[in-house]
Amino acid sequence: xxxxxxxxxxxxxxxxxxxxxxxxxxxxxxxxxxxxxxxxxxxxxxxxxxxxxxxxxxxxxxxxxxxxxxxxxxxxxxxxxxxxxxxxxxxxxxxxxxxxxxxxxxxxxxxxxxxxxxxxxxxxxxxxxxxxxxxxxxxxxxxxxxxxxxxxxxxxxxxxxxxxxxxxxxxxxxxxxxxxxxxxxxxxxxxxxxxxxxxxxxxxxxxxxxxxxxxxxxxxxxxxxxxxxxxxxxxxxxxxxxxxxxxxxxxxxxxxxxxxxxxxxxxxxxxxxxxxxxxxxxxxxxxxxxxxxxxxxxxxxxxxxxxxxxxxxxxxxxxxxxxxxxxxxxxxxxxxxxxxxxxxxxxxxxxxxxxxxxxxxxxxxxxxxxxxxxxxxxxxxxxxxxxxxxxxxxxxxxxxxxxxxxxxxxxxxxxxxxxxxxxxxxxxxxxxxxxxxxxxxxxxxxxxxxxxxxxxxxxxxxxxxxxxxxxxxxxxxxxxxxxxxxxxxxxxxxxxxxxxxxxxxxxxxxxxxxxxxxxxxxxxxxxxxxxxxxxxxxxxxxxxxxxxxxxxxxxxxxxxxxxxxxxxxxxxxxxxxxxxxxxxxxxxxxxxxxxxxxxxxxxxxxxxxxxxxx
RNA sequence: GGACUGGUAGUUCAGCUGGUUAGAAUGCUUCCCUGUCACGGAAGAGGUCGCGGGUUCGAAUCCCGUCCAGUCCGCCA
Numbered sequence: 159x160x161x162x163x164x165x166x167x168x169x170x171x172x173x174x175x176x177x178x179x180x181x182x183x184x185x186x187x188x189x190x191x192x193x194x195x196x197x198x199x200x201x202x203x204x205x206x207x208x209x210x211x212x213x214x215x216x217x218x219x220x221x222x223x224x225x226x227x228x229x230x231x232x233x234x235x236x237x238x239x240x241x242x243x244x245x246x247x248x249x250x251x252x253x254x255x256x257x258x259x260x261x262x263x264x265x266x267x268x269x270x271x272x273x274x275x276x277x278x279x280x281x282x283x284x285x286x287x288x289x290x291x292x293x294x295x296x297x298x299x300x301x302x303x304x305x306x307x308x309x310x311x312x313x314x315x316x317x318x319x320x321x322x323x324x325x326x327x328x329x330x331x332x333x334x335x336x337x338x339x340x341x342x343x344x345x346x347x348x349x350x351x352x353x354x355x356x357x358x359x360x361x362x363x364x365x366x367x368x369x370x371x372x373x374x375x376x377x378x379x380x381x382x383x384x385x386x387x388x389x390x391x392x393x394x395x396x397x398x399x400x401x402x403x404x405x406x407x408x409x410x411x412x413x414x415x416x417x418x419x420x421x422x423x424x425x426x427x428x429x430x431x432x433x434x435x436x437x438x439x440x441x442x443x444x445x446x447x448x449x450x451x452x453x454x455x456x457x458x459x460x461x462x463x464x465x466x467x468x469x470x471x472x473x474x475x476x477x478x479x480x481x482x483x484x485x486x487x488x489x490x491x492x493x494x495x496x497x498x499x500x501x502x503x504x505x506x507x508x509x510x511x512x513x514x515x516x517x518x519x520x521x522x523x524x525x526x527x528x529x530x531x532x533x534x535x536x537x538x539x540x541x542x543x544x545x546x547x548x549x550x551x552x553x554x555x556x557x558x559x560x561x562x563x564x565x566x567x568x569x570x571x572x573x574x575x576x577x578x579x580x581x582x583x584x585x586x587x588x589x590x591x592x593x594x595x596x597x598x599x600x601x602x603x604x605x606x607x608x609x610x611x612x613x614x615x616x617x618x619x620x621x622x623x624x625x626x627x628x629x630x631x632x633x634x635x636x637x638x639x640x641x642x643x644x645x646x647x648x649x650x651x652x653x654x655x656x657x658x659x660x661x662x663x664x665x666x667x668x669x670x671x672x673x674x675x676x677x678x679x680x681x682x683x684x685x686x687x688x689x690x691x692x693x694x695x696x697x698x699x700x701x702x703x704x705x706x707x708x709x710x711x712x713x714x715x716x717x718x719x720x721x722x723x724x725x726x727x728x729x730x731x732x733x734x735x736x737x738x739x740x741x742x743x744x745x746x747x748x749x750x751x752x753x754x755x756x757x758x759x760x761x762x763x764x765x766x767x768x769x770x771x772x
Numbered sequence: 773g774g775a776c777u778g779g780u781a782g783u784u785c786a787g788c789u790g791g792u793u794a795g796a797a798u799g800c801u802u803c804c805c806u807g808u809c810a811c812g813g814a815a816g817a818g819g820u821c822g823c824g825g826g827u828u829c830g831a832a833u834c835c836c837g838u839c840c841a842g843u844c845c846g847c848c849a
Contacts, residue, residue: 185809185810185811187807187808187809187811187812188805188808188811189805189806189807189808189811189812190804190805190806191804191805191806192806193805193806193807193808194808195807195808195809195811197809204809206808206809208807208808210806211806212806239800240799253807254807255807255808255809257808257809259809260809263809283782283799283800284782284799285782285783286782286783286784286799287783287798287799289810291810292783292784293783293784293797293798293799294783294784295783295784295841295842296841296842297840297841297842298783347849349849350848350849351847351848351849352847352848370848370849371849373849395848396848397847397848398773398846398847398848399848400843400844400848401842401843401844403848527775527776527844527845528774528775528776528844528845529774529775529776529843529844529845530845531845628849629849630849631849632849633849634849635849747841747842748841748842748843749840749841
């Protein structure tokens with residue numbers, strides 16, 4: 159070993175020891191001609207080297223010897239640049255001036271001669287500073303990712319990610335789950351995301367697909383009798399990227415046999431709790447359940463951020479057959495927008511009645527952006543003096559406004575924001591507005607973790623454009639028992655009004671979808687019927703899915719499972735954020751490029767020919 | 773496929789209602805400094821203002837196009 163210790167472990171107890179350290183020169187500080195400090199950094203920390211440039215000589219040593227020793231010391235310290243890799247041998251001594259900010263701050267390693275330092279490798283000046291707060295932009299940091307990974311925050315993210323992974327494996331092992339690998343070179347299937355595809359040299363003109371997830375394999379493993387399976391596995395989807403989406407990402411893929419939905423929720427809630435306990439020492443309370451319908455109704459999304467309330471209030475008269483909200487508070491006042499709107503809804507922002515015209519105009523512009531797409535923004539200010547002021551005063555008297563305010567349980571000082579328009583779009587816009595207000599009011603607390611299960615997802619959605627049904631989760635999801643009849647007789651209806659519900663569930667933390675799963679179909683006839691409902695012909699079904707249909711003929715057990723986005727789970731557990739690139743060692747940029755490798759790249763003609771591509 | 777924001781020194785940014793020699797900080801180089809730890813002080817080098825075209829006496833600045841990056845929408849079973 160070139161070192162006896164790491165740069166993070168020397169403490170006062172080590173005083174007097176002769177040690178050898180290896181690491182990267184973080185900074186050098188030269189103070190005059192006789193004293194220099196070197197911050198030596200490795201994965202474990204930083205240790206200060208105290209370099210006495212005058213050297214250590216006995217009285218008998220000649221002046222020339224002292225002079226040349228000093229000169230070579232000075233030469234060396236001037237030569238040492240940032241990120242040089244060096245080995246240092248010296249004595250651990252207590253510091254005269256201690257640094258309370260670092261764990262090794264009580265000691266330093268003292269050296270007197272250039273001979274104590276071996277340059278193991280030189281370094282060019284790095285293009286950005288290797289510090290906690292780097293001056294480097296994203297693109298540059300990605301290009302020199304190996305340098306970025308030297309920075310403490312990113313390094314810690316990866317080490318914490320390792321801990322999350324260990325906690326996951328520990329939990330599964332303890333609960334009898336077997337880690338079984340599944341292939342990467344598989345078959346392209348319709349439905350779902352776009353496949354990444356790999357040409358086959360041995361079978362010219364034919365292609366493998368990379369798995370979007372090991373879905374069918376894990377089901378086959380259930381048929382094989384491995385009743386508890388998991389895998390931390392790479393998945394591939396050729397879709398556009400986002401801050402929380404990479405073309406290759408890691409799933410914690412899980413499946414269990416002989417279970418019902420409740421068993422699955424219980425088991426994997428346990429896993430998430432275990433991870434939070436192990437990594438952050440947090441004890442999470444039991445995760446609440448919310449139906450998909452309620453999530454959409456009160457939060458405008460299927461992944462509500464429940465760290466704050468501000469639920470959506472529906473003002474549409476007779477919005478549902480049950481007659482909820484049937485009281486007419488908005489129609490027939492002469493305000494055409496509300497008379498015509500399919501949905502009128504709003505949120506109540508606590509203590510925002512003081513919002514200025516400028517702030518409201520800004521919010522209006524915000525909701526009118528094409529990404530949100532609202533036509534406009536209505537508001538009611540419940541002033542501190544009890545009066546009410548709205549953007550539609552022309553049409554509403556104060557009593558009417560008061561009634562609306564009551565519906566929101568608003569009190570003086572509150573601001574009610576109202577959107578109106580087509581139902582789906584408006585509901586979504588309200589959800590976005592709610593999150594935006596949550597941001598502005600600082601309600602999305604970084605120290606808070608609110609987990610919940612969203613359950614009872616619709617099994618299928620009618621797609622108007624393609625005039626066919628789409629599986630909301632995936633085509634292997636089983637319908638709820640009470641909707642079984644629909645699968646055979648109801649599906650000819652071409653709208654989502656009576657669409658069946660599924661035994662499908664998502665786990666959501668702070669408004670981020672961390673994982674999702676379902677109880678699967680394990681019956682061949684039902685699976686065939688599902689493909690039929692989805693518009694696949696018999697031939698397509700046979701060609702694409704015969705393997706799983708065949709398997710179902712040989713005693714498939716009832717089974718269900720879940721898959722977690724491991725990258726998202728990590729970014730959430732480690733930093734409570736929704737940006738995964740800093741938790742992946744070598745991520746890709748917005749256009750799916752690896753800017754370090756400059757990949758993807760063209761291949762040469764010979765290679766293409768060999769693969770049957772030309 | 774679309775919306776928005778950005779692209780100026782090695783780096784992060786300012787300058788952008790057109791007009792001297794395009795600035796700051798940081799990094800880099802040299803010198804000074806014996807307890808620093810974001811060390812301090814002095815000096816210096818460093819620029820195809822993303823690219824192409826246009827308007828103009830004159831463009832980093834205005835216009836058009838284009839490329840790249842980021843965030844979002846669509847998309848992501």
